[in-house]
Amino acid sequence: MFRIGLVVNPYSGIGGAVGLKGSDGEATRQEALAKGAELKANQRVEQALQLLQPHQSSIQWLTASGAMGADVLQRLEFGSETLYQTPQQSEADDTKAAVSALVESGIDLLVFAGGDGTARDVYAVIGDTLPVVGIPAGVKIHSGVYAVSPKAAGRVLELLVSGQLTTVRHADVMDIDENAFRQGNVRARRYGEMLVPGELEYMQAVKMGGRESDELVLTDIADDVIENMEDDALYIMGSGSTVAALMEQMDLPNTLLGVDAIVNQQLIGSDLTAAQLEALCRDYTKRYLVITLIGGQGHIFGRGNQQLSPAVIKAVGRPNIIVVASKTKLKALEGRPLRVDTGDVELDQALTGFIQVTTGYHDQTMVAVTAVD
Known part of the structure:
Protein backbone atom coordinates (compact mmCIF):
# COMPACT_ATOMS: atom_id res chain seq x y z
CA MET A 1 0.00 0.00 0.00
CA MET A 208 20.85 0.64 -24.86
CA GLY A 209 21.99 -2.70 -23.54
CA GLY A 210 24.87 -1.23 -21.62
CA ARG A 211 26.40 -3.49 -19.01
CA GLU A 212 27.71 -2.21 -15.76
CA SER A 213 31.28 -2.86 -14.77
CA ASP A 214 30.84 -4.37 -11.32
CA GLU A 215 34.10 -2.99 -10.00
CA LEU A 216 33.48 0.54 -11.26
CA VAL A 217 29.86 0.58 -10.09
CA LEU A 218 30.76 -0.59 -6.60
CA THR A 219 33.46 2.07 -6.42
CA ASP A 220 30.94 4.72 -7.46
CA ILE A 221 28.46 3.54 -4.82
CA ALA A 222 31.17 3.56 -2.17
CA ASP A 223 32.30 7.07 -3.13
CA ASP A 224 28.74 8.38 -2.82
CA VAL A 225 28.16 6.89 0.64
CA ILE A 226 31.58 7.89 1.96
CA GLU A 227 31.18 11.47 0.69
CA ASN A 228 27.98 11.83 2.71
CA MET A 229 29.21 10.26 5.95
CA GLU A 230 28.80 12.49 9.00
CA ASP A 231 31.46 13.06 11.64
CA ASP A 232 31.05 11.31 15.01
CA ALA A 233 28.12 9.27 13.73
CA LEU A 234 27.75 5.51 14.13
CA TYR A 235 27.59 3.59 10.86
CA ILE A 236 26.46 -0.01 11.13
CA MET A 237 27.76 -1.87 8.10
CA GLY A 238 25.60 -4.81 7.06
CA SER A 239 26.74 -7.98 5.36
CA GLY A 240 27.21 -8.64 1.65
CA SER A 241 29.67 -7.96 -1.13
CA THR A 242 28.34 -4.48 -1.95
CA VAL A 243 28.90 -3.28 1.61
CA ALA A 244 32.26 -5.07 1.61
CA ALA A 245 33.32 -2.99 -1.39
CA LEU A 246 32.48 0.15 0.57
CA MET A 247 34.61 -1.00 3.48
CA GLU A 248 37.45 -1.84 1.08
CA GLN A 249 37.26 1.68 -0.34
CA MET A 250 37.97 2.98 3.19
CA ASP A 251 40.81 0.45 3.64
CA LEU A 252 38.96 -1.21 6.51
CA PRO A 253 38.71 -4.95 7.27
CA ASN A 254 35.24 -6.35 6.70
CA THR A 255 33.20 -9.31 7.93
CA LEU A 256 31.58 -10.43 4.68
CA LEU A 257 28.80 -12.44 6.33
CA GLY A 258 28.65 -10.40 9.51
CA VAL A 259 27.93 -6.86 10.70
CA ASP A 260 30.64 -4.31 11.54
CA ALA A 261 30.56 -0.78 12.95
CA ILE A 262 32.57 2.33 12.09
CA VAL A 263 32.83 5.90 13.37
CA ASN A 264 34.78 8.61 11.50
CA GLN A 265 35.75 5.94 8.94
CA GLN A 266 37.48 3.91 11.63
CA LEU A 267 36.47 0.38 12.60
CA ILE A 268 35.12 0.17 16.16
CA GLY A 269 33.61 -3.32 16.12
CA SER A 270 33.69 -6.45 13.97
CA ASP A 271 31.20 -9.30 13.50
CA LEU A 272 28.89 -7.80 16.11
CA THR A 273 25.90 -9.46 17.73
CA ALA A 274 22.45 -7.91 18.08
CA ALA A 275 23.14 -7.14 21.75
CA GLN A 276 26.44 -5.45 20.92
CA LEU A 277 24.80 -3.36 18.20
CA GLU A 278 21.96 -2.32 20.52
CA ALA A 279 24.55 -1.20 23.09
CA LEU A 280 26.42 0.84 20.45
CA CYS A 281 23.17 2.52 19.42
CA ARG A 282 22.74 3.72 22.99
CA ASP A 283 26.21 5.27 22.91
CA TYR A 284 25.68 7.43 19.81
CA THR A 285 23.01 10.02 19.05
CA LYS A 286 23.58 9.89 15.28
CA ARG A 287 23.10 6.39 13.86
CA TYR A 288 23.06 5.06 10.30
CA LEU A 289 22.70 1.61 8.81
CA VAL A 290 24.23 0.60 5.47
CA ILE A 291 22.71 -2.54 3.94
CA THR A 292 22.28 -4.27 0.62
CA LEU A 293 19.81 -6.84 -0.66
CA ILE A 294 20.15 -10.54 -1.20
CA GLY A 295 20.60 -11.03 -4.91
CA GLY A 296 17.65 -12.65 -6.66
CA GLN A 297 15.48 -12.53 -3.53
CA GLY A 298 15.35 -8.86 -2.60
CA HIS A 299 15.38 -9.30 1.17
CA ILE A 300 17.01 -6.41 3.01
CA PHE A 301 16.08 -7.56 6.53
CA GLY A 302 15.51 -11.01 7.96
CA ARG A 303 17.73 -13.13 5.72
CA GLY A 304 21.36 -13.51 6.74
CA ASN A 305 21.45 -10.38 8.88
CA GLN A 306 19.42 -11.24 11.96
CA GLN A 307 21.99 -9.29 13.99
CA LEU A 308 20.04 -6.29 12.78
CA SER A 309 17.32 -6.80 15.35
CA PRO A 310 14.08 -4.80 15.49
CA ALA A 311 15.60 -2.80 18.36
CA VAL A 312 18.62 -1.87 16.22
CA ILE A 313 16.50 -0.94 13.21
CA LYS A 314 14.17 1.17 15.35
CA ALA A 315 17.13 2.92 16.99
CA VAL A 316 18.52 3.84 13.57
CA GLY A 317 15.16 4.90 12.12
CA ARG A 318 13.88 4.44 8.58
CA PRO A 319 15.25 7.78 7.26
CA ASN A 320 18.79 6.72 8.24
CA ILE A 321 18.76 3.36 6.48
CA ILE A 322 21.09 3.50 3.46
CA VAL A 323 20.42 0.76 0.91
CA VAL A 324 23.15 0.17 -1.68
CA ALA A 325 22.99 -2.01 -4.79
CA SER A 326 23.89 -1.94 -8.46
CA LYS A 327 21.12 -1.45 -11.02
CA THR A 328 22.04 -4.84 -12.42
CA LYS A 329 21.26 -6.39 -9.04
CA LEU A 330 17.95 -4.53 -8.87
CA LYS A 331 17.06 -5.43 -12.44
CA ALA A 332 17.49 -9.10 -11.58
CA LEU A 333 14.48 -8.78 -9.29
CA GLU A 334 12.35 -8.34 -12.44
CA GLY A 335 10.15 -5.69 -10.85
CA ARG A 336 9.66 -7.49 -7.53
CA PRO A 337 9.87 -5.26 -4.44
CA LEU A 338 12.49 -5.33 -1.73
CA ARG A 339 11.35 -7.44 1.23
CA VAL A 340 11.51 -7.06 5.00
CA ASP A 341 10.98 -9.80 7.57
CA THR A 342 12.29 -8.47 10.88
CA GLY A 343 10.02 -10.60 13.08
CA ASP A 344 8.24 -7.45 14.27
CA VAL A 345 4.99 -7.04 12.32
CA GLU A 346 4.54 -3.38 13.19
CA LEU A 347 8.12 -2.57 12.23
CA ASP A 348 7.75 -4.43 8.93
CA GLN A 349 4.71 -2.32 8.10
CA ALA A 350 6.55 0.87 9.06
CA LEU A 351 9.36 -0.04 6.65
CA THR A 352 7.08 -0.53 3.65
CA GLY A 353 6.67 2.08 0.92
CA PHE A 354 9.34 3.55 -1.35
CA ILE A 355 13.01 3.67 -0.40
CA GLN A 356 15.93 5.22 -2.24
CA VAL A 357 18.67 2.80 -3.21
CA THR A 358 22.12 4.22 -3.94
CA THR A 359 23.06 2.73 -7.31
CA GLY A 360 26.05 4.87 -8.22
CA TYR A 361 27.77 8.16 -7.55
CA HIS A 362 25.02 10.76 -7.01
CA ASP A 363 22.59 8.24 -8.49
CA GLN A 364 19.62 6.82 -6.63
CA THR A 365 16.80 4.53 -7.70
CA MET A 366 13.43 4.49 -5.94
CA VAL A 367 12.23 0.96 -5.19
CA ALA A 368 9.16 -0.40 -3.42
CA VAL A 369 9.55 -2.22 -0.09
CA THR A 370 7.00 -4.74 1.13
CA ALA A 371 6.59 -6.90 4.22
CA VAL A 372 6.78 -10.69 3.85
CA ASP A 373 3.36 -12.24 4.41
Whole structure:
Protein backbone atom coordinates (compact mmCIF):
# COMPACT_ATOMS: atom_id res chain seq x y z
CA MET A 1 0.00 0.00 0.00
CA PHE A 2 1.61 3.24 -1.16
CA ARG A 3 0.68 6.43 0.69
CA ILE A 4 0.43 9.19 -1.91
CA GLY A 5 -0.37 12.79 -1.05
CA LEU A 6 -2.26 15.04 -3.47
CA VAL A 7 -2.40 18.85 -3.39
CA VAL A 8 -4.04 20.90 -6.15
CA ASN A 9 -3.78 24.64 -6.66
CA PRO A 10 -7.30 25.10 -8.10
CA TYR A 11 -6.52 28.59 -9.43
CA SER A 12 -3.43 27.48 -11.28
CA GLY A 13 -3.46 28.48 -14.95
CA ILE A 14 -6.51 30.73 -14.56
CA GLY A 15 -4.77 33.70 -16.14
CA GLY A 16 -3.43 31.94 -19.22
CA ALA A 17 -6.50 31.70 -21.44
CA VAL A 18 -7.39 35.36 -20.86
CA GLY A 19 -3.90 36.63 -21.63
CA LEU A 20 -2.77 37.58 -18.12
CA LYS A 21 0.52 35.63 -18.37
CA GLY A 22 0.21 34.23 -14.87
CA SER A 23 -2.09 33.48 -11.97
CA ASP A 24 -0.21 34.87 -8.97
CA GLY A 25 -2.05 37.16 -6.60
CA GLU A 26 -5.66 37.82 -5.65
CA ALA A 27 -6.02 40.77 -8.05
CA THR A 28 -4.92 38.65 -11.01
CA ARG A 29 -7.34 35.88 -10.10
CA GLN A 30 -10.25 38.28 -9.80
CA GLU A 31 -9.41 39.91 -13.11
CA ALA A 32 -9.19 36.51 -14.78
CA LEU A 33 -12.56 35.44 -13.39
CA ALA A 34 -14.12 38.74 -14.49
CA LYS A 35 -12.87 38.02 -18.02
CA GLY A 36 -14.57 34.62 -18.00
CA ALA A 37 -11.62 32.40 -17.10
CA GLU A 38 -12.43 28.84 -16.02
CA LEU A 39 -10.77 26.74 -13.33
CA LYS A 40 -9.20 23.82 -15.17
CA ALA A 41 -6.49 22.55 -12.80
CA ASN A 42 -8.66 19.71 -11.50
CA GLN A 43 -9.47 18.61 -15.05
CA ARG A 44 -5.76 18.17 -15.68
CA VAL A 45 -5.38 16.22 -12.44
CA GLU A 46 -8.22 13.96 -13.50
CA GLN A 47 -6.50 13.30 -16.83
CA ALA A 48 -3.37 12.23 -14.96
CA LEU A 49 -4.95 10.07 -12.28
CA GLN A 50 -7.30 8.15 -14.58
CA LEU A 51 -4.35 5.91 -15.44
CA LEU A 52 -4.23 4.75 -11.83
CA GLN A 53 -7.75 3.32 -11.72
CA PRO A 54 -6.52 -0.30 -12.17
CA HIS A 55 -4.12 0.15 -9.24
CA GLN A 56 -6.39 1.53 -6.53
CA SER A 57 -5.93 -1.47 -4.26
CA SER A 58 -2.26 -0.47 -4.00
CA ILE A 59 -2.77 3.22 -3.12
CA GLN A 60 -3.85 5.10 -0.02
CA TRP A 61 -4.65 8.70 -0.98
CA LEU A 62 -4.21 11.57 1.48
CA THR A 63 -5.25 15.05 0.47
CA ALA A 64 -6.82 18.42 1.27
CA SER A 65 -10.55 19.06 1.16
CA GLY A 66 -12.60 20.38 -1.76
CA ALA A 67 -10.91 21.72 -4.86
CA MET A 68 -7.45 21.21 -3.36
CA GLY A 69 -7.72 17.45 -3.91
CA ALA A 70 -10.70 15.67 -2.36
CA ASP A 71 -13.14 16.68 -5.12
CA VAL A 72 -11.19 15.17 -7.98
CA LEU A 73 -10.47 11.96 -6.05
CA GLN A 74 -14.18 11.64 -5.31
CA ARG A 75 -15.07 12.09 -8.99
CA LEU A 76 -12.67 9.28 -9.84
CA GLU A 77 -14.19 7.17 -7.04
CA PHE A 78 -10.83 6.93 -5.32
CA GLY A 79 -11.07 6.56 -1.57
CA SER A 80 -9.07 9.20 0.31
CA GLU A 81 -8.38 10.68 3.73
CA THR A 82 -8.63 14.46 4.15
CA LEU A 83 -5.89 15.91 6.34
CA TYR A 84 -6.34 19.63 5.65
CA GLN A 85 -9.52 21.68 5.52
CA THR A 86 -9.43 24.20 2.68
CA PRO A 87 -10.92 27.67 3.15
CA GLN A 88 -13.42 29.03 0.63
CA GLN A 89 -10.58 30.51 -1.41
CA SER A 90 -7.18 28.87 -1.11
CA GLU A 91 -3.92 30.83 -1.10
CA ALA A 92 -0.23 29.95 -1.23
CA ASP A 93 -0.20 29.51 2.55
CA ASP A 94 -2.89 26.85 2.19
CA THR A 95 -0.72 24.93 -0.24
CA LYS A 96 2.14 25.01 2.25
CA ALA A 97 -0.10 24.03 5.16
CA ALA A 98 -1.65 21.16 3.20
CA VAL A 99 1.76 19.86 2.12
CA SER A 100 3.00 20.06 5.72
CA ALA A 101 0.02 18.03 6.95
CA LEU A 102 0.58 15.36 4.32
CA VAL A 103 4.31 15.10 4.97
CA GLU A 104 3.73 14.80 8.71
CA SER A 105 1.39 11.88 8.04
CA GLY A 106 4.23 9.89 6.47
CA ILE A 107 3.47 9.86 2.75
CA ASP A 108 5.80 8.08 0.32
CA LEU A 109 5.29 10.50 -2.56
CA LEU A 110 3.69 13.91 -3.11
CA VAL A 111 1.68 14.67 -6.24
CA PHE A 112 0.84 18.33 -6.80
CA ALA A 113 -0.81 20.28 -9.59
CA GLY A 114 0.00 23.89 -10.43
CA GLY A 115 2.67 26.04 -11.98
CA ASP A 116 6.02 27.42 -10.93
CA GLY A 117 4.52 29.35 -7.99
CA THR A 118 3.01 26.13 -6.65
CA ALA A 119 6.34 24.34 -7.07
CA ARG A 120 7.99 27.08 -5.02
CA ASP A 121 5.39 26.67 -2.28
CA VAL A 122 5.93 22.90 -2.18
CA TYR A 123 9.71 23.32 -2.18
CA ALA A 124 9.48 25.75 0.75
CA VAL A 125 8.02 22.94 2.85
CA ILE A 126 9.85 19.79 1.78
CA GLY A 127 13.05 20.83 0.01
CA ASP A 128 14.54 17.66 -1.46
CA THR A 129 13.48 15.33 1.34
CA LEU A 130 10.64 13.57 -0.48
CA PRO A 131 10.02 12.53 -4.11
CA VAL A 132 7.38 14.58 -5.94
CA VAL A 133 5.51 14.44 -9.23
CA GLY A 134 4.19 17.71 -10.63
CA ILE A 135 1.10 17.76 -12.85
CA PRO A 136 1.43 20.81 -15.12
CA ALA A 137 -1.57 23.12 -14.75
CA GLY A 138 -0.08 26.62 -14.60
CA VAL A 139 0.70 29.39 -17.03
CA LYS A 140 4.41 29.31 -16.20
CA ILE A 141 6.08 25.90 -16.27
CA HIS A 142 9.82 26.52 -16.15
CA SER A 143 10.52 24.11 -13.28
CA GLY A 144 11.88 20.65 -14.02
CA VAL A 145 9.71 19.05 -11.34
CA TYR A 146 6.71 18.74 -13.68
CA ALA A 147 5.90 16.00 -16.11
CA VAL A 148 5.66 17.07 -19.76
CA SER A 149 1.85 16.59 -19.69
CA PRO A 150 -0.87 15.39 -17.29
CA LYS A 151 -0.92 11.98 -18.97
CA ALA A 152 2.86 11.77 -18.68
CA ALA A 153 2.52 12.42 -14.95
CA GLY A 154 -0.04 9.63 -14.76
CA ARG A 155 2.31 7.28 -16.58
CA VAL A 156 5.11 8.02 -14.11
CA LEU A 157 2.76 7.31 -11.20
CA GLU A 158 1.57 4.11 -12.88
CA LEU A 159 5.16 2.89 -13.16
CA LEU A 160 5.71 3.63 -9.48
CA VAL A 161 2.68 1.85 -8.08
CA SER A 162 3.09 -1.14 -10.41
CA GLY A 163 6.48 -1.85 -8.83
CA GLN A 164 8.71 -0.96 -11.75
CA LEU A 165 12.04 0.69 -11.03
CA THR A 166 12.17 4.45 -11.12
CA THR A 167 15.36 6.47 -10.85
CA VAL A 168 15.30 9.50 -8.58
CA ARG A 169 17.06 12.67 -9.67
CA HIS A 170 17.19 16.30 -8.64
CA ALA A 171 15.28 18.83 -10.75
CA ASP A 172 15.32 22.61 -10.58
CA VAL A 173 12.53 24.68 -9.05
CA MET A 174 12.32 27.83 -11.18
CA ASP A 175 10.03 30.84 -11.31
CA ILE A 176 9.92 34.12 -13.18
CA ASP A 177 8.86 37.62 -12.24
CA GLU A 178 5.28 37.88 -13.57
CA ASN A 179 5.28 41.69 -13.62
CA ALA A 180 8.46 41.75 -15.68
CA PHE A 181 7.08 38.99 -17.90
CA ARG A 182 4.02 41.09 -18.71
CA GLN A 183 6.44 43.78 -19.90
CA GLY A 184 8.16 41.31 -22.19
CA ASN A 185 11.12 40.54 -19.92
CA VAL A 186 11.91 37.04 -18.70
CA ARG A 187 13.70 37.11 -15.36
CA ALA A 188 14.04 33.53 -14.20
CA ARG A 189 15.34 32.57 -10.79
CA ARG A 190 16.37 29.17 -9.47
CA TYR A 191 15.01 28.52 -5.98
CA GLY A 192 16.42 25.05 -5.35
CA GLU A 193 15.92 21.41 -6.25
CA MET A 194 13.36 18.73 -5.52
CA LEU A 195 13.52 14.98 -6.04
CA VAL A 196 11.55 13.67 -9.01
CA PRO A 197 11.23 10.24 -10.60
CA GLY A 198 13.34 9.97 -13.71
CA GLU A 199 12.31 6.59 -15.06
CA LEU A 200 13.24 7.48 -18.64
CA GLU A 201 16.88 7.80 -17.63
CA TYR A 202 16.85 4.32 -16.21
CA MET A 203 14.83 2.68 -19.00
CA GLN A 204 17.02 4.25 -21.66
CA ALA A 205 20.09 2.68 -20.07
CA VAL A 206 18.43 -0.71 -20.19
CA LYS A 207 17.32 -0.33 -23.83
CA MET A 208 20.85 0.64 -24.86
CA GLY A 209 21.99 -2.70 -23.54
CA GLY A 210 24.87 -1.23 -21.62
CA ARG A 211 26.40 -3.49 -19.01
CA GLU A 212 27.71 -2.21 -15.76
CA SER A 213 31.28 -2.86 -14.77
CA ASP A 214 30.84 -4.37 -11.32
CA GLU A 215 34.10 -2.99 -10.00
CA LEU A 216 33.48 0.54 -11.26
CA VAL A 217 29.86 0.58 -10.09
CA LEU A 218 30.76 -0.59 -6.60
CA THR A 219 33.46 2.07 -6.42
CA ASP A 220 30.94 4.72 -7.46
CA ILE A 221 28.46 3.54 -4.82
CA ALA A 222 31.17 3.56 -2.17
CA ASP A 223 32.30 7.07 -3.13
CA ASP A 224 28.74 8.38 -2.82
CA VAL A 225 28.16 6.89 0.64
CA ILE A 226 31.58 7.89 1.96
CA GLU A 227 31.18 11.47 0.69
CA ASN A 228 27.98 11.83 2.71
CA MET A 229 29.21 10.26 5.95
CA GLU A 230 28.80 12.49 9.00
CA ASP A 231 31.46 13.06 11.64
CA ASP A 232 31.05 11.31 15.01
CA ALA A 233 28.12 9.27 13.73
CA LEU A 234 27.75 5.51 14.13
CA TYR A 235 27.59 3.59 10.86
CA ILE A 236 26.46 -0.01 11.13
CA MET A 237 27.76 -1.87 8.10
CA GLY A 238 25.60 -4.81 7.06
CA SER A 239 26.74 -7.98 5.36
CA GLY A 240 27.21 -8.64 1.65
CA SER A 241 29.67 -7.96 -1.13
CA THR A 242 28.34 -4.48 -1.95
CA VAL A 243 28.90 -3.28 1.61
CA ALA A 244 32.26 -5.07 1.61
CA ALA A 245 33.32 -2.99 -1.39
CA LEU A 246 32.48 0.15 0.57
CA MET A 247 34.61 -1.00 3.48
CA GLU A 248 37.45 -1.84 1.08
CA GLN A 249 37.26 1.68 -0.34
CA MET A 250 37.97 2.98 3.19
CA ASP A 251 40.81 0.45 3.64
CA LEU A 252 38.96 -1.21 6.51
CA PRO A 253 38.71 -4.95 7.27
CA ASN A 254 35.24 -6.35 6.70
CA THR A 255 33.20 -9.31 7.93
CA LEU A 256 31.58 -10.43 4.68
CA LEU A 257 28.80 -12.44 6.33
CA GLY A 258 28.65 -10.40 9.51
CA VAL A 259 27.93 -6.86 10.70
CA ASP A 260 30.64 -4.31 11.54
CA ALA A 261 30.56 -0.78 12.95
CA ILE A 262 32.57 2.33 12.09
CA VAL A 263 32.83 5.90 13.37
CA ASN A 264 34.78 8.61 11.50
CA GLN A 265 35.75 5.94 8.94
CA GLN A 266 37.48 3.91 11.63
CA LEU A 267 36.47 0.38 12.60
CA ILE A 268 35.12 0.17 16.16
CA GLY A 269 33.61 -3.32 16.12
CA SER A 270 33.69 -6.45 13.97
CA ASP A 271 31.20 -9.30 13.50
CA LEU A 272 28.89 -7.80 16.11
CA THR A 273 25.90 -9.46 17.73
CA ALA A 274 22.45 -7.91 18.08
CA ALA A 275 23.14 -7.14 21.75
CA GLN A 276 26.44 -5.45 20.92
CA LEU A 277 24.80 -3.36 18.20
CA GLU A 278 21.96 -2.32 20.52
CA ALA A 279 24.55 -1.20 23.09
CA LEU A 280 26.42 0.84 20.45
CA CYS A 281 23.17 2.52 19.42
CA ARG A 282 22.74 3.72 22.99
CA ASP A 283 26.21 5.27 22.91
CA TYR A 284 25.68 7.43 19.81
CA THR A 285 23.01 10.02 19.05
CA LYS A 286 23.58 9.89 15.28
CA ARG A 287 23.10 6.39 13.86
CA TYR A 288 23.06 5.06 10.30
CA LEU A 289 22.70 1.61 8.81
CA VAL A 290 24.23 0.60 5.47
CA ILE A 291 22.71 -2.54 3.94
CA THR A 292 22.28 -4.27 0.62
CA LEU A 293 19.81 -6.84 -0.66
CA ILE A 294 20.15 -10.54 -1.20
CA GLY A 295 20.60 -11.03 -4.91
CA GLY A 296 17.65 -12.65 -6.66
CA GLN A 297 15.48 -12.53 -3.53
CA GLY A 298 15.35 -8.86 -2.60
CA HIS A 299 15.38 -9.30 1.17
CA ILE A 300 17.01 -6.41 3.01
CA PHE A 301 16.08 -7.56 6.53
CA GLY A 302 15.51 -11.01 7.96
CA ARG A 303 17.73 -13.13 5.72
CA GLY A 304 21.36 -13.51 6.74
CA ASN A 305 21.45 -10.38 8.88
CA GLN A 306 19.42 -11.24 11.96
CA GLN A 307 21.99 -9.29 13.99
CA LEU A 308 20.04 -6.29 12.78
CA SER A 309 17.32 -6.80 15.35
CA PRO A 310 14.08 -4.80 15.49
CA ALA A 311 15.60 -2.80 18.36
CA VAL A 312 18.62 -1.87 16.22
CA ILE A 313 16.50 -0.94 13.21
CA LYS A 314 14.17 1.17 15.35
CA ALA A 315 17.13 2.92 16.99
CA VAL A 316 18.52 3.84 13.57
CA GLY A 317 15.16 4.90 12.12
CA ARG A 318 13.88 4.44 8.58
CA PRO A 319 15.25 7.78 7.26
CA ASN A 320 18.79 6.72 8.24
CA ILE A 321 18.76 3.36 6.48
CA ILE A 322 21.09 3.50 3.46
CA VAL A 323 20.42 0.76 0.91
CA VAL A 324 23.15 0.17 -1.68
CA ALA A 325 22.99 -2.01 -4.79
CA SER A 326 23.89 -1.94 -8.46
CA LYS A 327 21.12 -1.45 -11.02
CA THR A 328 22.04 -4.84 -12.42
CA LYS A 329 21.26 -6.39 -9.04
CA LEU A 330 17.95 -4.53 -8.87
CA LYS A 331 17.06 -5.43 -12.44
CA ALA A 332 17.49 -9.10 -11.58
CA LEU A 333 14.48 -8.78 -9.29
CA GLU A 334 12.35 -8.34 -12.44
CA GLY A 335 10.15 -5.69 -10.85
CA ARG A 336 9.66 -7.49 -7.53
CA PRO A 337 9.87 -5.26 -4.44
CA LEU A 338 12.49 -5.33 -1.73
CA ARG A 339 11.35 -7.44 1.23
CA VAL A 340 11.51 -7.06 5.00
CA ASP A 341 10.98 -9.80 7.57
CA THR A 342 12.29 -8.47 10.88
CA GLY A 343 10.02 -10.60 13.08
CA ASP A 344 8.24 -7.45 14.27
CA VAL A 345 4.99 -7.04 12.32
CA GLU A 346 4.54 -3.38 13.19
CA LEU A 347 8.12 -2.57 12.23
CA ASP A 348 7.75 -4.43 8.93
CA GLN A 349 4.71 -2.32 8.10
CA ALA A 350 6.55 0.87 9.06
CA LEU A 351 9.36 -0.04 6.65
CA THR A 352 7.08 -0.53 3.65
CA GLY A 353 6.67 2.08 0.92
CA PHE A 354 9.34 3.55 -1.35
CA ILE A 355 13.01 3.67 -0.40
CA GLN A 356 15.93 5.22 -2.24
CA VAL A 357 18.67 2.80 -3.21
CA THR A 358 22.12 4.22 -3.94
CA THR A 359 23.06 2.73 -7.31
CA GLY A 360 26.05 4.87 -8.22
CA TYR A 361 27.77 8.16 -7.55
CA HIS A 362 25.02 10.76 -7.01
CA ASP A 363 22.59 8.24 -8.49
CA GLN A 364 19.62 6.82 -6.63
CA THR A 365 16.80 4.53 -7.70
CA MET A 366 13.43 4.49 -5.94
CA VAL A 367 12.23 0.96 -5.19
CA ALA A 368 9.16 -0.40 -3.42
CA VAL A 369 9.55 -2.22 -0.09
CA THR A 370 7.00 -4.74 1.13
CA ALA A 371 6.59 -6.90 4.22
CA VAL A 372 6.78 -10.69 3.85
CA ASP A 373 3.36 -12.24 4.41
